[in-house]
Amino acid sequence: MTTLRAPRNTLTRERVLAGALELADSQGLDALTIRALATQLGVRPMSIYHYVATKEALLDALVDVVFLELYVPTTTGEWREELTRRARSVHSSLGRHPWALTVMESRAQPGPANLAGHEAVLDLLGTAGFSVEAAGHAYAVLDAFIYGFALQDAMLRSVGLSTSAAEVRDGMDLSRHPRLAAMAAHYAEAQEYPLDTSFDIGLTIALEGIARLRDDGDGAAD
Template sequence: MAPRNGASALTRPRIVDAAVALADEEGLRAVSMRRLAAQLGVEAMSIYHHVPNKAAILDAMTDRVFEGFHLPSTDGDWRVELHARADSIRTTLLRHRWGLELVDSRRSPGRATLAHHDAVIGCLRNAGCSLALTAHAFALLDAHHFGFVAQELRLPFEDGEALDPLAADIDANVPLAEFPHFAEFVTGVALRPGYAFGDEYGWGVELLLDELERRRAAEAPSTVAERDGTAP
């Protein structure tokens, strides 16, 4: 059978590009060999010459997400590097909303994924964090980054959305008089002009980095000894 138009130019990166575009437009469930073939103008079997199965495509898509995350420099200012990483994670996952389902869930991490984890660990270690503190920090930072975005994606409104309809819904459906603390928060914070839930992300990052700085400084001498092999 003669190849359909576009088959001769088919490459693995082009397949991944198509998978990412399809997921961006219709969600992760839309990604299938048949749909990708239609997108690329090829027979479905042509794709198998470049990727063995759908799992390999999902792994490659995960790596593409990690390519969007800032790769911390192990020689830079650790706080600046981790802040840039935090900002890029949120930006990337809001652009590829399906990415959160794949991040840290695949069993065959690609080079970009491994390089990213290695760089984060190296950044923390070179900043003077012990292995234990590095593990704590890595886990807690990612819990904030990924957990916040997961919550943000589930909210029934978008940052910057007009507040009047939301306020009307609350007035109609919530007995605010019975919940004074919630009422104070809604009227004093959430429904005030200019409030954006997304701004809480950066506040949380700063809080975590402040505490990490305190703990890093407290254990710095022992960490140097640990790395030099002179610790008791």
């Protein structure tokens, strides 16, 4: 079969990244190779290397595209509200790009949006009275919650949550597991498991703990 080729001089870095994002979103990172990307864009593989030198450079740039989607907190707002907006933004973005879970915080050469986003969070925490050490712990705890929840969300969606809670309950023998049976009965009438509600509850708990980290530790008190 003949591969359709893009017209000459139509390839740009933006088009390369858009194609890579589409490929990763639809098929996952394992499917994102230079050859597969070139096929999708209708160009020769060597054309891709003009815009990204290596697969790792492509991932660095692709992660930066995701960071561009995220809310960047400012020091003009109340720190809990700003972190809440950022957390919900990250949660939403990871829902659109589940492949990013494994690479968002692991880039050796982070891009400008990546660095700016981290700087903004640390600036917010520092301005709110967190010490450098307390800010580091706060950031780690909050991201652990966000990424951990997103991973759980992705795993549940990967097995198909179109099945109702009643069908799941009826497909298991819970006669020796009364707590699980009670939980299954509670959600049997629901259309879907309330993941978003659980995220908001968990985020509130995480932020309450982070506030104590500041006020009870070596950061400034209110």
